[in-house]
Amino acid sequence: MDFKPLVARNEKKIVMLVFDGLGGIPDPSTGLTELETARVPNLDAIAKKSLCGNSLVVDYGITPGSGPGHFALFGYDPEIEIGRGVLEALGVGHRMEKNDLAARGNFATVDANGVLADRRGGFPSSERNREICRRLEEEIELPGCELFAIPGKEHRFVLVIRGEGLSDALSETDPQKTGVIPQPVRSLGKNAKKSEKIVNSFIAQAEKILKDYRPQNMLLLRGFAKSPDIGPFPGRYGLRSCAIAVYPMYKGIAKLVGMDVAECGATFPEQIDALERNYNGYDFFFIHVKETDSAGHAGDFARKSRVLEECDGSLPRLLALKPDCLIITGDHSTPSLLREHSFHPVPVSFLTENACPDSVERFTERAFMSGGLGIFPARKIMQLALAFTLKLKKFGA
Amino acid sequence: MDFKPLVARNEKKIVMLVFDGLGGIPDPSTGLTELETARVPNLDAIAKKSLCGNSLVVDYGITPGSGPGHFALFGYDPEIEIGRGVLEALGVGHRMEKNDLAARGNFATVDANGVLADRRGGFPSSERNREICRRLEEEIELPGCELFAIPGKEHRFVLVIRGEGLSDALSETDPQKTGVIPQPVRSLGKNAKKSEKIVNSFIAQAEKILKDYRPQNMLLLRGFAKSPDIGPFPGRYGLRSCAIAVYPMYKGIAKLVGMDVAECGATFPEQIDALERNYNGYDFFFIHVKETDSAGHAGDFARKSRVLEECDGSLPRLLALKPDCLIITGDHSTPSLLREHSFHPVPVSFLTENACPDSVERFTERAFMSGGLGIFPARKIMQLALAFTLKLKKFGA
Numbered sequence: 001m002d003f004k005p006l007v008a009r010n011e012k013k014i015v016m017l018v019f020d021g022l023g024g025i026p027d028p029s030t031g032l033t034e035l036e037t038a039r040v041p042n043l044d045a046i047a048k049k050s051l052c053g054n055s056l057v058v059d060y061g062i063t064p065g066s067g068p069g070h071f072a073l074f075g076y077d078p079e080i081e082i083g084r085g086v087l088e089a090l091g092v093g094h095r096m097e098k099n100d101l102a103a104r105g106n107f108a109t110v111d112a113n114g115v116l117a118d119r120r121g122g123f124p125s126s127e128r129n130r131e132i133c134r135r136l137e138e139e140i141e142l143p144g145c146e147l148f149a150i151p152g153k154e155h156r157f158v159l160v161i162r163g164e165g166l167s168d169a170l171s172e173t174d175p176q177k178t179g180v181i182p183q184p185v186r187s188l189g190k191n192a193k194k195s196e197k198i199v200n201s202f203i204a205q206a207e208k209i210l211k212d213y214r215p216q217n218m219l220l221l222r223g224f225a226k227s228p229d230i231g232p233f234p235g236r237y238g239l240r241s242c243a244i245a246v247y248p249m250y251k252g253i254a255k256l257v258g259m260d261v262a263e264c265g266a267t268f269p270e271q272i273d274a275l276e277r278n279y280n281g282y283d284f285f286f287i288h289v290k291e292t293d294s295a296g297h298a299g300d301f302a303r304k305s306r307v308l309e310e311c312d313g314s315l316p317r318l319l320a321l322k323p324d325c326l327i328i329t330g331d332h333s334t335p336s337l338l339r340e341h342s343f344h345p346v347p348v349s350f351l352t353e354n355a356c357p358d359s360v361e362r363f364t365e366r367a368f369m370s371g372g373l374g375i376f377p378a379r380k381i382m383q384l385a386l387a388f389t390l391k392l393k394k395f396g397a
Numbered sequence: 398m399d400f401k402p403l404v405a406r407n408e409k410k411i412v413m414l415v416f417d418g419l420g421g422i423p424d425p426s427t428g429l430t431e432l433e434t435a436r437v438p439n440l441d442a443i444a445k446k447s448l449c450g451n452s453l454v455v456d457y458g459i460t461p462g463s464g465p466g467h468f469a470l471f472g473y474d475p476e477i478e479i480g481r482g483v484l485e486a487l488g489v490g491h492r493m494e495k496n497d498l499a500a501r502g503n504f505a506t507v508d509a510n511g512v513l514a515d516r517r518g519g520f521p522s523s524e525r526n527r528e529i530c531r532r533l534e535e536e537i538e539l540p541g542c543e544l545f546a547i548p549g550k551e552h553r554f555v556l557v558i559r560g561e562g563l564s565d566a567l568s569e570t571d572p573q574k575t576g577v578i579p580q581p582v583r584s585l586g587k588n589a590k591k592s593e594k595i596v597n598s599f600i601a602q603a604e605k606i607l608k609d610y611r612p613q614n615m616l617l618l619r620g621f622a623k624s625p626d627i628g629p630f631p632g633r634y635g636l637r638s639c640a641i642a643v644y645p646m647y648k649g650i651a652k653l654v655g656m657d658v659a660e661c662g663a664t665f666p667e668q669i670d671a672l673e674r675n676y677n678g679y680d681f682f683f684i685h686v687k688e689t690d691s692a693g694h695a696g697d698f699a700r701k702s703r704v705l706e707e708c709d710g711s712l713p714r715l716l717a718l719k720p721d722c723l724i725i726t727g728d729h730s731t732p733s734l735l736r737e738h739s740f741h742p743v744p745v746s747f748l749t750e751n752a753c754p755d756s757v758e759r760f761t762e763r764a765f766m767s768g769g770l771g772i773f774p775a776r777k778i779m780q781l782a783l784a785f786t787l788k789l790k791k792f793g794a
Contacts, residue, residue, distance in 0.1 A: 001456045001476055356422045356430060356741060358766050372451075372766040380457035387458030387740040394738055395455055396462035396475075397484045 012324035021293030021334025043363035053373025054345035069331030075382030083225020090252025174220035232258030245288035296334030409721035418690030419727025440760035450770025451742035466728030472779030480622020487649020571617035629655030693731030
């Protein structure tokens with residue numbers, strides 16, 4: 001249902017601690033998951049006093065990317081599309097605005113006839129990439145528009161054009177294979193003619209500059225996207241909201257939904273420092289821990305357990321703030337055995353005096369299977385958090 | 398899915414026992430809920446032989462009013478709107494018919510210039526309220542319409558106008574503040590012109606009568622509503638249906654969905670008497686116990702437990718009737734600690750030979766968390782009850 005008319009502000013505080021890629025599957029040699037292997041006495045003590053369950057991020061068997069994962073955690077429809085260009089822009093730390101059109105770019109090699117010879121332009125150095133991006137930004141003129149060319153790793157960069165009335169209904173210039181001539185963009189919708197003209201003007205001007213940079217003498221663009229048109233998180237929930245994240249992608253998603261992003265160091269204890277510093281100024285905190293996911297992607301089972309143990313040591317400082325509702329969860333699972341995001345439901349605990357705790361005794365995927373919440377949609381987490389902090393009025397008389 | 402084409406009548410009987418506001422949360426001093434504190438051996442024995450779960454009345458985190466709560470129990474969409482006027486009319490015991498337009502009324506005070514001075518008319522006595530209502534009913538003439546003015550507590554009354562073609566798309570005359578002149582109603586939809594004329598004629602005639610009753614020399618109307626247009630319960634389910642309720646509001650909701658309402662005394666044993674008397678004449682019984690909710694609203698934890706214990710003592714008489722499906726549940730939770738309706742899922746048990754019982758051993762919120770039904774929507778309860786009594790045909794070949 002649409003709960004937004006029921007939202008009522010109060011002083012109660014919600015902390016959402018997200019261990020990226022939290023859930024796992026058992027190592028066949030021990031029969032235990034990363035969480036079951038880790039010594040995490042504070043997480044276990046929290047689970048004991050919490051209402052627990054496993055969340056379904058998108059649907060049964062569906063593996064979410066980071067975008068859908070966080071959209072669900074923030075209470076939005078995880079199927080709202082966030083285009084590739086937007087995610088790439090967030091990933092390199094660009095703050096997407098309403099009028100921004102973003103695309104993923106490659107520097108590439110074409111031969112004398114303009115035929116694509118190498119889609120990755122011989123893997124330029126970071127320095128070379130930065131230099132090309134700087135020249136594109138400085139020398140290209142797009143009337144009425146502002147231009148951002150943001151270097152990524154190797155041959156990758158992100159193009160953002162900021163201007164009124166741009167549309168992302170554009171074909172891609174990247175043919176995804178060599179031996180053909182990259183095409184200009186074409187408008188795919190009737191409102192995209194202006195975008196087509198501007199992007200093709202960018203490409204034409206860029207080609208002249210890139211002549212000096214063989215084997216990066218061409219660029220390819222794909223994934224044109226604008227920000228999804230969604231209601232900002234703070235207004236939607238009546239929560240002054242603060243993100244405490246280290247990686248650009250997660251800061252970016254938080255900004256995309258309208259949260260403030262706190263200054264903070266790179267370690268979990270420093271994230272807790274930032275929580276303490278900002279605690280009085282906000283009602284909602286999103287704390288994002290990346291290392292659990294990184295260890296999962298690396299297939300490093302022991303490291304994923306160790307990251308959880310290290311973070312566990314700092315939880316008493318978080319508990320000392322006595323949030324009215326503490327949610328501990330992940331945006332998806334990343335089992336070390338799969339080295340990738342997965343579809344497995346994600347453990348979620350709600351520590352709050354307004355819930356009836358269940359009989360769960362440990363913070364693990366398996367223990368949470370008999371949690372009081374069972375399996376439930378991740379996008380209901382925010383609705384529950386508002387309910388547990390008494391921020392939702394009664395529906396109907 | 399739409400199960401209605403699958404409904405087949407048979408002789409089997411369903412009893413739905415509703416403890417209003419059944420669920421709770423733990424008292425921090427004991428860690429136990431009202432149900433966990435009560436000695437309820439019969440409820441526990443029923444739980445042991447039942448299939449159990451916790452029901453979601455509207456949605457995760459959403460606190461239902463009594464209207465949505467009972468609509469869900471009766472298998473209707475809990476988001477169907479029941480207007481304020483209809484609920485008020487049900488609450489004072491008026492049986493809403495299809496052509497009834499109801500509104501909540503206040504007797505109020507205006508000064509010599511018609512400016513509103515007191516929205517509650519100096520809190521008239523019940524006797525005075527009854528006298529004014531009687532004169533309104535007797536003296537006002539609305540051609541083609543029947544008029545009901547039903548006294549409530551203090552300054553409150555309910556207006557019902559019964560007539561063909563009335564619409565509830567009317568503005569309110571109650572400005573919700575003093576110092577202004579109450580306005581006549583205005584039609585808010587193109588089919589409400591007739592209603593506008595009739596209601597304003599009522600107000601004009603009433604003003605003349607009220608001249609004699611200063612400080613109740615004006616009336617204010619709000620929450621104009623007609624009954625929602627829903628299929629009646631008995632036809633929908635093929636069940637001759639009988640409500641055994643004490644409070645007017647719940648008798649009213651039962652009548653609204655087309656149930657017969659049995660005569661009965663005010664205590665639970667007297668409600669069981671009524672069940673015994675009517676047992677042969679119906680297929681479905683809705684028994685409504687109000688006191689669990691009243692104790693919860695009063696914040697009286699011990700009383701809520703005691704009400705459950707007292708009712709528990711009469712359950713063997715209910716069981717002796719051997720209903721083919723006995724459902725025990727609530728319309729929402731009312732934790733004594735919150736003194737209000739809440740969003741917490743509500744325990745539900747199905748005692749029937751056609752269910753596979755789970756391993757639940759006690760009738761409590763927490764024990765039911767590991768029940769075989771998990772968390773499921775309350776509006777599926779009737780569908781399950783029909784299935785357990787073999788009243789639903791196979792779907793598809």
